[in-house]
Amino acid sequence: MTASRSDLRLTGLTKRFSGFTAVDGLDLTISQGEFFALLGPSGCGKTTTLRMIAGLEEPTGGSIHLGDLDVTEKKPYQRPVNTVFQNYALFPHLSVFENVAFGLRRRGVKDVKKQALEALDLVELGHLAQRRPAQLSGGQQQRIALARAVVNRPQVLLLDEPLGALDLKLRRQMQIELKRIQTEVGITFVHVTHDQEEAMTMADRVAVMNHGKIEQLGAPAELYEAPGTTFVANFLGQSNLVAVTRSGTDGQYTMVDVGGQKLRIRTDRCSSEGELLLGVRPEKIRLHSAADPVPSGLNQLTGGVVLDASYLGVSTQYLVRMPWGQNLTVFAQNLGIGERFSDGSAVQLAWEPDHSFGLAGDAGAGVESTLED
Amino acid sequence: MSRWLSKHALHIYGVLAFAYIFTPIAYVMVFSFNQPARSNLTWRGFTLENWTNPCGAPEVCSALGNSLKIGLASTLIATVLGTMVAFALARYRFRGRTPTNLLIFLPMATPEVVLAASLLTLFLNLRVPLGTATIVIAHVMFSISFVVVAVKARIASLDPRLEQAAQDLYANEFETFRRITLPLVAPGIAGAALLAFSLSFDDFIITNFVSGDVNTFPKFVYVSAQRGIPADAYVIGSAMFLLAMGLVLAAELFRWRRSRRL
Numbered sequence: 001m002t003a004s005r006s007d008l009r010l011t012g013l014t015k016r017f018s019g020f021t022a023v024d025g026l027d028l029t030i031s032q033g034e035f036f037a038l039l040g041p042s043g044c045g046k047t048t049t050l051r052m053i054a055g056l057e058e059p060t061g062g063s064i065h066l067g068d069l070d071v072t073e074k075k076p077y078q079r080p081v082n083t084v085f086q087n088y089a090l091f092p093h094l095s096v097f098e099n100v101a102f103g104l105r106r107r108g109v110k111d112v113k114k115q116a117l118e119a120l121d122l123v124e125l126g127h128l129a130q131r132r133p134a135q136l137s138g139g140q141q142q143r144i145a146l147a148r149a150v151v152n153r154p155q156v157l158l159l160d161e162p163l164g165a166l167d168l169k170l171r172r173q174m175q176i177e178l179k180r181i182q183t184e185v186g187i188t189f190v191h192v193t194h195d196q197e198e199a200m201t202m203a204d205r206v207a208v209m210n211h212g213k214i215e216q217l218g219a220p221a222e223l224y225e226a227p228g229t230t231f232v233a234n235f236l237g238q239s240n241l242v243a244v245t246r247s248g249t250d251g252q253y254t255m256v257d258v259g260g261q262k263l264r265i266r267t268d269r270c271s272s273e274g275e276l277l278l279g280v281r282p283e284k285i286r287l288h289s290a291a292d293p294v295p296s297g298l299n300q301l302t303g304g305v306v307l308d309a310s311y312l313g314v315s316t317q318y319l320v321r322m323p324w325g326q327n328l329t330v331f332a333q334n335l336g337i338g339e340r341f342s343d344g345s346a347v348q349l350a351w352e353p354d355h356s357f358g359l360a361g362d363a364g365a366g367v368e369s370t371l372e373d
Numbered sequence: 374m375s376r377w378l379s380k381h382a383l384h385i386y387g388v389l390a391f392a393y394i395f396t397p398i399a400y401v402m403v404f405s406f407n408q409p410a411r412s413n414l415t416w417r418g419f420t421l422e423n424w425t426n427p428c429g430a431p432e433v434c435s436a437l438g439n440s441l442k443i444g445l446a447s448t449l450i451a452t453v454l455g456t457m458v459a460f461a462l463a464r465y466r467f468r469g470r471t472p473t474n475l476l477i478f479l480p481m482a483t484p485e486v487v488l489a490a491s492l493l494t495l496f497l498n499l500r501v502p503l504g505t506a507t508i509v510i511a512h513v514m515f516s517i518s519f520v521v522v523a524v525k526a527r528i529a530s531l532d533p534r535l536e537q538a539a540q541d542l543y544a545n546e547f548e549t550f551r552r553i554t555l556p557l558v559a560p561g562i563a564g565a566a567l568l569a570f571s572l573s574f575d576d577f578i579i580t581n582f583v584s585g586d587v588n589t590f591p592k593f594v595y596v597s598a599q600r601g602i603p604a605d606a607y608v609i610g611s612a613m614f615l616l617a618m619g620l621v622l623a624a625e626l627f628r629w630r631r632s633r634r635l
Contacts, residue, residue, distance in 0.1 A: 076540040089538040103542035
C-alpha cells in the first residue's frame, strides 16, 4: 500500500456495545484527497465508524492512523479531523461568524476574521455572518456547519448524513456543492449515508457496509456493474437474482442452467463454488415478443408472461412471470421505437452475457433494505 | 344580558383573578404613603415622608441588611453546590444515583416547621452558636433542592452533540464547558439563583427557629405586627416588589431588543 503523508488507515477497528458488535474488525485505507462514502442501512455501523474516527467513540479494538500518526487514543480535540454533524449541531448562542470562528480561536490562529469570512464565502453565506443559527433555513445551516468544519483545513472531514434533513431539490443542489468544495479545498472527505444515489454521485469510492463489516468496496460503477454479494446487488439499485445450477464452462464463460435454459456468466465475475445466483440489472434486459427471433450470442430466457407494465415516463417497468414461478423486473427505456408490451403478453428476455454476474448464496438476503429505501 | 355575560365571562374571570392577586400588593403600596403613626392600619393622609426616610423605624434597615446578606450568601452557596449536583445527576451514571434523585426532593416535601425544629435540635446538640451562620446553613439546605431541579431540567434539554461539536472543533473539556455548556445552561442557573434568593429572603419559619438574636426582615415584620407594623416596612416591601418587577421588565426589554436587532 502506498502510504502517502496523510492517508486515513483503519486497522481491525472494532466497536462492541453491550450485547452486540456495531463495527467488526474493519480494515480500510482512505487516500488523501479522496471523496469516500460509507454506505449502508441504518444500524450497519457506518456512523459508529465515523464517530470513532472523530474520537467521539472509543474503539473496543483496532487502531486508527492518519499517515504515520496513531490517533486511536487521541481526544477529539487533538485530532486534525472535523465533523459535519447530522443535525448540524450549530452553537445556538453564538452568531454564524462565531460558530465558524470557533475552531480557529481554539487553535489560536492569527487572522481569525479573514479565514472565517473566507470560509463563509466558500459556502456563499458571507452576508449572514451576524445572524444566529436559528434564523437560518435548513440548507443555510447545513452550509454553515460545513464552513465551520472546513475552515480548519482538517486532514479529514467527516460528514454524517449531512443532507439527510434537506428536501430532495436542495439535496441535489448540495451534492453538487459538496463535490465542488471538496475539489476546491482538496481535503479527504469521508461521507456516511444510507442514500445510494448520494454515495454514487459524489464519492470516488464507496464502501458498502452491513452488520459492522464492509461487504464491498470500489468505485460506484464497479459496485453497480459487478456487485460481489447479494446484499450489495440489492442495496445498490435493483437486481434480478435467479438461482441457477452450473453445467460446465465455455472459454471465459461459466455455463449455467435454469429451468432447462442455458445461460452464460463470465467466470471472472462468478463466485468460484457452491450455490450460484445469476444476477442481472433490470435495465440491461431487453424484452422480445415470444414469436420474434432473438439475436444469437445473447443470454436468453423464454416463456415469460408480462404480469404488470408500469409507465414511468422515462422508462416502462415490466414485471415478468417466469415458467419457474419467479417474477423478474425489466426496465425498458421509452425511446419511442420498438414494441410496447401489455399485461399478459408472452415475452422472452435477452441480455449480453457480460452483463450477468454470479453471486454465492441466498437470493433473499438484503431485500429488506432495498424495500426500506 | 346572558349573551353579553357568556361573551365576556373569561375577561371578567381574568380581571377578578388579577384583582385577587394584586389587591394585597396594591394595599401595601398605598399604605406606604400613609401618614406615620404607631400603627399603619388606618388611612390618615398622603405623605412622602416614609419613602424619603425608609430607615425611620428602629432596626428596620439593619434587619433588611441582614436579610440581604443572608440571601446573597445562601444563594451563592446553594447555586454553586446545586449546579454541581445537577450536573452530576444529569451526566453521570453512578451507584446511588436514583436514591439521590429522590432524596434531593425531600427538603421540598418536608413541612417547614419539622425542618426548623430538627435543625434547631441539631444545632443545639452540636453546640453550634445560633446566628447568621446557622441561618445561612439552613437556607442553603432547603434552597439547594430547588436549584438542583431547575438546573437539571436545563441540562437535560441540552443537545449532547453541541458539546461533541465543540470538542471536535479543538475545544478541550474545560473550554467546552466554559464556552458551550455553561452559557447554554446559564439561564437555568440564573433562574435557580433568583428562586433561591427569594426563598431565603422571605423565609420566616426556619429562620425564626435557628436565628438566635439575629434579626431578619421577615422576623422584624412578624414581631412588629404584634404592636403595629411601621409604614417603613411597607416602603421596603413595595420597593422590593418594584425592584423585582423592574428586573423582569429589563430582562424582557433586553430580549425583545436583541431579537429585533437580528
